[in-house]
Every structure is written in C-alpha cells, then in structure tokens.
Amino acid sequence: xxxxxVKPIHHMLxxxxxxxxxxxxxxxxxxxxxxxxxxxxxxxxxxxxMALEFLVRGAKEFKEPGVFFSxxxxxxxxxxxxxxxDFDVDELCKSKLLLIDYIKVExxxxxxxxxxxxxxxxxxxxxxxxxxxxxRVVLDTIESLFAGLPNAAIxxxxxxxxxxxxxxxxxxxxxxxxxxxxxxxxEGLEEYVSDCVISLDHRISEQVSTRRMRIVKxxxxxxxxxxxxxxxxxxxxxxxxxxxxxxxxxxxxERISTGIPxxxxxxxxxxxxxxxxxxxxxxxxxxxxxxxxxFAESAGSRGERSLYYSFEESQSQIIRNMASIGIxxxxxxxxxxxHIHSQxxxxxxxxxxxxxxxxxxxxxxxxxxxxxxxxxxYEVGTPKDVKLMLSRxxxxxxxxxxTALLTCLTSPSNSSLESTTIEISSxxxxxxxxxxxxxxxxxxxxxxxxxxxxxxxxxxxxxxxLTSRGIxxxxxxxGPEGVLTGSSRINxxxxxxxxxxxxxxxxxxLRMNLEKRRGILDAEIAKIRSEFEIEKQKITDLIHEEExxxxxxxxxxxxxASSRKADGPKxxx
Numbered sequence: 001x002x003x004x005x006v007k008p009i010h011h012m013l014x015x016x017x018x019x020x021x022x023x024x025x026x027x028x029x030x031x032x033x034x035x036x037x038x039x040x041x042x043x044x045x046x047x048x049x050m051a052l053e054f055l056v057r058g059a060k061e062f063k064e065p066g067v068f069f070s071x072x073x074x075x076x077x078x079x080x081x082x083x084x085x086d087f088d089v090d091e092l093c094k095s096k097l098l099l100i101d102y103i104k105v106e107x108x109x110x111x112x113x114x115x116x117x118x119x120x121x122x123x124x125x126x127x128x129x130x131x132x133x134x135x136r137v138v139l140d141t142i143e144s145l146f147a148g149l150p151n152a153a154i155x156x157x158x159x160x161x162x163x164x165x166x167x168x169x170x171x172x173x174x175x176x177x178x179x180x181x182x183x184x185x186x187e188g189l190e191e192y193v194s195d196c197v198i199s200l201d202h203r204i205s206e207q208v209s210t211r212r213m214r215i216v217k218x219x220x221x222x223x224x225x226x227x228x229x230x231x232x233x234x235x236x237x238x239x240x241x242x243x244x245x246x247x248x249x250x251x252x253x254e255r256i257s258t259g260i261p262x263x264x265x266x267x268x269x270x271x272x273x274x275x276x277x278x279x280x281x282x283x284x285x286x287x288x289x290x291x292x293x294x295f296a297e298s299a300g301s302r303g304e305r306s307l308y309y310s311f312e313e314s315q316s317q318i319i320r321n322m323a324s325i326g327i328x329x330x331x332x333x334x335x336x337x338x339h340i341h342s343q344x345x346x347x348x349x350x351x352x353x354x355x356x357x358x359x360x361x362x363x364x365x366x367x368x369x370x371x372x373x374x375x376x377x378y379e380v381g382t383p384k385d386v387k388l389m390l391s392r393x394x395x396x397x398x399x400x401x402x403t404a405l406l407t408c409l410t411s412p413s414n415s416s417l418e419s420t421t422i423e424i425s426s427x428x429x430x431x432x433x434x435x436x437x438x439x440x441x442x443x444x445x446x447x448x449x450x451x452x453x454x455x456x457x458x459x460x461x462x463x464x465x466l467t468s469r470g471i472x473x474x475x476x477x478x479g480p481e482g483v484l485t486g487s488s489r490i491n492x493x494x495x496x497x498x499x500x501x502x503x504x505x506x507x508x509x510l511r512m513n514l515e516k517r518r519g520i521l522d523a524e525i526a527k528i529r530s531e532f533e534i535e536k537q538k539i540t541d542l543i544h545e546e547e548x549x550x551x552x553x554x555x556x557x558x559x560x561a562s563s564r565k566a567d568g569p570k571x572x573x
Contacts (some may be wrong), residue, residue: 011280013220016064017135019057020050021362022239026224032195034170036163040177040184041200046211046232047176049085051138051199052078053236055175056087057533066136067128068100069121071144075100085236096132118145118158121358122165123415126300126519127279129169137166137173143185184216195219201227210349210360213239229351230242240355240392244469249398251275256403260291262473263432266449266458273454274367274428275393275401279425280410282434285463286445288407289313291432292370293322293329294471295405300332307360308340311376315340326470339364350389352375356394368403375409387424387468394427432463447473 011159015029019557024030031037031054048070055066070078078100082089092098103121103451128134145155166173177185185198197217203210212227230239255270265273272278279289296306310318318340319329341360377386388405397404403415408424425431426457431450436443445464449457462473 010172016058017062017219018054018240019061019235021227022230023237026239027218028222029202031172031174032219033172035195036168036175037196037198038171038175038177039198039200040179042179042202045200045202046074046230046237047112047200048078048140049081050090050233050237051140051174051176053085055098055136055138056082056089056092056216056236059092059095063097064135064466065099065132065571066138067095067125067132068098068138068140069100069125069128070100070140072141074102078102084234085232086234087236095498095520097129099132099134101128118155118162124153129171135170135172137171137175138177139173141178142175156219162230163561173358190476197222200230205279208564209395213350217423222285229355231352231359233356235363237357238359239350240358240396249395250401252401253363256302257298259294260471260473262462266460266462266473267430267452268455268457270455272403274403275398276403276429276453277398277427278403278430278432279408279428280404280405280434281410282431283436285465286436286533288409288434289318290322290373290374290466290471291434292329292405292407293318296338296368296370297327297329297332299368300335302335305364306332306338306365306368306370308370308372309357310340310342310372311345312373314342318342324468325466327470339366340531346379348380350381350385352381354389354392355495357393361396361400366402368405369397371404371406373409390424391427425450462464500567 015027015031015032016033017024017030030415039050052068055068058064058066068078073081079089089098089100093100101124103124106482125137127456129137142159146152156473158449159193163173163175166271179185180201196215199214199216201212203212211230211232214227215223215225228239230237232238250272254274255268255272257264257271258267280291282288292308294307299306308318312419313321315333317430319333321328329340333340339360345353357371374386374390377389378411382388394404406424406428428507430452433450434445434447437446445466446461447464448461449459460475462475465472510556
C-alpha cells in the first residue's frame with residue numbers, strides 16, 4: 001500500500017498582545033513573543049510613546065512587568081510624558097510592574113578594557129529584569145549609543161550580542177531607532193533586528209499633518225501591509241485597522257424611529273433599520289441639521305446614546321437653534337445620552353478625523369452617530385480621499401451595529417440634485433433628499449426618499465415644514481400645474497375647497513328638486529288612484545246590477561216554462 005505523504009506541522013508564531021488599540025488587530029495578535037521588534041521613524045512620530053504604552057498596557061492589562069531603558073530622556077522626563085497620556089507610571093513602579101532607567105551615554109559611563117564593550121549595560125539590564133521579573137523590555141533610542149561611543153563596528157557587534165542575550169532570556173523587546181535618509185534606520189538596525197520591523201511616519205500635506213504606520217516586516221506571521229493612520233491622544237496610541245474591515249458584518253431587522261412620524265410612515269411605517277447608513281442630502285437651508293437633531297432627540301427618548309459631530313455650528317448654537325423648532329437637545333445632554341462634538345474640519349486631516357471619531361465612539365459606545373455635514377471634508381481632502389475615509393467609517397460603524405446619519409450639502413448649481421460630490425450614495429442604505437421648490441415668489445422645502453434598501457417605502461414627495469412645534473411632512477398638491485407647496489398649495493387647496501363647496505350646493509339643490517318632483521308625482525299618483533277607486537266602485541255596482549237583471553231574466557224563463565208544461569231536459573241515450 002502506498003504511503004500517504006504526511007504534511008509537515010507548521011507551528012504558529014507565538015505572539016504577545018501590546019494592548020495598543022488597533023495594532024494587535026492588524027498584526028493578528030501583537031508582536032513576536034521572546035523576540036526583538038524594531039520601531040523606527042523620524043523625530044516626533046511617536047516611537048517612545050508607542051514603546052512606553054507597550055509596557056504600560058502589558059503591566060496593567062496582562063500583568064507582565066516591563067523594563068524601560070532610555071538613552072535620551074531622563075526618568076523624570078519620561079514620567080512627565082507618560083502623565084500627558086494619562087499613564088500613572090509611578091503607581092506601576094511602586095507595584096514593581098514597571099522599572100524605568102536612564103543611561104547617559106558617555107565614554108566614562110561604560111567600562112573599557114582594551115576594546116570596550118557594553119558589559120556594564122548588560123549587568124544593569126539583567127539586574128533590572130531580575131528585580132521585577134520582567135517579561136517585556138524597551139530600549140529607547142538605542143542608536144544614541146553610536147553617537148556616544150567612538151567605534152561603531154564594536155557597538156554593532158555588542159548590540160547583536162545584546163539582542164541574542166535578550167532572546168535567550170525570553171524577553172519580548174521593542175527597540176526604537178531613528179529613520180535614515182534612504183534607509184529605515186541610520187545605523188542599519190533592521191539588518192539584525194529582523195523578526196518584526198514597524199515604521200512610523202509623520203507627514204504634512206497642504207498644511208495638514210498625518211501620522212501613519214506600516215508593518216515593514218514580520219517574519220513568520222501574516223500581517224496587514226498597508227499604511228494605517230494612527231493618532232496619539234490623551235489616552236495613548238490608537239491605530240485604525242483599515243484592511244481588516246470587510247463586508248461580513250451582521251445586519252439587524254430591528255427598526256428605529258426617525259423621530260418624525262410621517263417620515264416613519266414613508267419608510268414602511270417603522271423607520272430606519274438599526275445599524276444602517278443613512279445619507280441626507282440637500283441644498284443650504286433645507287433642514288438637514290434639523291432632521292439630524294430630531295433623530296438624536298428620538299434616540300434619547302428611547303434611552304439610547306447619540307454622538308453628534310458638527311463641523312459648522314457650536315454646541316450652544318445647535319441647542320438654541322433646535323429649541324426654536326421644539327427640539328430639546330439640552331435635556332439629553334444633561335442626562336448624558338447626547339454628546340455634541342463641534343470642531344472645524346480643517347483642524348485635522350481626514351485620517352485624524354477618522355481616528356478621533358473612532359476614539360469617541362469607543363469611549364461613549366453610542367447607538368446613533370450623526371455627522372453634519374460630511375461635505376466639509378472637501379476642505380481637507382479630494383472627493384476620492386473623502387469617499388475612502390467615509391467607507392472606512394461606514395465599515396467601522398456597521399461592525400458595531402451603530403446607526404449613522406450623515407448630512408451632505410449639495411450645490412443648487414448641480415444639474416442633478418440626485419448626486420453628491422463625494423459620490424457615496426452607493427454606500428448608503430437609505431438616501432433622503434431635501435430640496436427647495438420656488439413658486440409664486442416663495443421658497444418652500446420638500447423631502448422624498450430616493451432609496452431605502454430592504455424595505456417598502458413611499459415614492460411620494462412631501463412638503464417639509466419646520467414650526468415651533470417641530471417637524472412635519474405635509475401632502476403636496478399635484479395637478480396640471482405641477483407640484484405646489486406653501487401659499488400656492490394653500491391657495492390651490494382653498495380654491496378646490498370652494499369649488500367642492502359649490503358642487504356640493506348644486507348637488508344638494510338637484511337632490512331637493514328631485515325630491516320635490518317625486519312629491520308632485522306621488523301626489524298625482526295618489527289623486528289618480530283615488531279617482532280610479534271611485535270609478536272602480538261605480539263600475540262594480542253597475543256590474544252587480546246587470547248580473548242581478550240577468551239572474552231575474554233566467555228566473556222568469558223557468559217560471560214560464562213550468563206553466564206551459566214544457567218538456568224537461570232530454571236524457572242522454
């Protein structure tokens with residue numbers, strides 16, 4: 001019997017989670033356990049902060065003690081920097097979950113015996129690891145050794161020995177290095193720190209700064225190869241795992257109210273699907289913000305959280321303006337069910353906006369997200385870039401089951417209002433259009449549904465009215481003159497009402513005339529019937545008299561026959 005070839009067993013590379021939001025996802029688990037990872041980049045890209053967070057998250061979330069060796073910043077400076085990211089390193093140091101040491105690189109700091117080596121640093125590092133039982137180590141920025149020591153070749157040899165020594169001790173290590181002119185690092189560290197190499201970049205385009213990360217190399221592991229935007233907030237590092245997002249998110253059959261009863265009715269009587277992506281487009285002043293605010297108010301009444309991004313109006317302005325049409329947003333702000341984040345779109349680049357949205361969504365965990373308006377992103381990116389950014393936002397929100405309403409300003413000069421400059425209508429599940437209708441010196445608003453996937457919806461246009469009592473949708477007049485709204489609709493409805501009233505009066509007159517004629521006819525019929533009864537009686541009496549005469553004649557004939565002895569009737573033979 002032929003032997004079946006045995007497939008070799010491939011052992012998965014063991015990894016250590018960094019705890020950095022988004023990073024472990026794009027690396028499918030973190031950085032290689034017991035090996036060295038290089039984090040390189042130019043000044044200000046965040047190398048030190050990423051390395052420090054790797055230790056802090058490891059200590060707090062995974063109970064893995066870590067050692068931070070700095071060759072540039074003092075312990076005091078590092079603690080101050082960590083405090084800006086809301087990291088309490090002092091408490092971790094007291095709990096012996098973190099040890100920070102600063103090595104000032106000068107010739108007299110390292111003992112030289114003939115050809116000097118880094119034995120002193122080995123001893124110091126070994127003592128730090130043993131003191132807290134460290135599992136993680138950071139060396140930042142190790143290239144400072146090259147500037148402080150004269151013989152670069154010996155430093156390289158000693159670093160190779162150091163990395164081998166750390167690997168033998170099972171330390172999961174991050175080494176930071178400065179970017180070279182045409183290489184990843186100035187001293188070629190990537191040549192021998194080859195298990196995992198991460199490149200950080202901080203670029204400026206049209207006066208807008210953007211931070212990006214790329215996994216240059218990851219030996220023995222699958223990983224994302226694109227550039228990933230990241231940000232450093234007051235809560236640390238955050239990476240947006242773009243390529244991990246796909247079209248495999250779950251969908252819901254639950255429906256939620258728009259907050260506008262007649263719009264709910266237009267959407268099959270139940271409103272939007274939960275977790276759907278809703279686009280509301282229209283020209284300036286058509287009421288897009290009002291619809292978004294009403295949706296947020298509706299969510300608050302259900303006890304759900306809403307996150308409202310405004311790129312044109314401040315929070316106080318939105319609250320004041322919406323109160324004028326009966327929408328009370330302050331109530332839900334005070335209850336913590338609504339958060340309004342107002343800022344100019346030009347403050348950050350597209351990636352930073354996306355990262356900031358992800359951060360607030362993660363912190364607040366809302367059910368509803370409103371972005372008003374997305375068209376302001378034109379100021380910081382091309383339509384193609386904006387569409388890509390919104391596609392990522394769409395994927396992120398759908399993966400979390402969050403319902404999103406995005407408003408978009410359209411230009412009245414556009415030949416077709418049924419399009420947006422960003423061209424994201426294909427991403428939307430429901431697309432509502434608000435438009436102006438100018439007639440007889442008036443400008444009125446109208447709304448209709450261009451599409452709503454997965455549900456029956458109205459194809460009728462409705463007049464969109466803002467009053468002190470809120471938002472209402474009215475039936476428009478559709479006739480030979482076209483679609484009428486506002487005063488034209490009111491006048492036309494009044495004219496129709498008057499015409500209907502005259503028709504009703506005419507019908508009533510004809511009905512009364514008919515009844516009158518019926519009465520006359522009935523009277524004539526009754527008179528004829530009465531005369532007929534009289535004539536009938538007279539004729540009946542005459543008939544009776546004639547019958548009596550006939551009977552008398554017959555009786556006389558029988559009497560005469562009897563007196564004459566006439567023969568009786570003959571018998572039949």
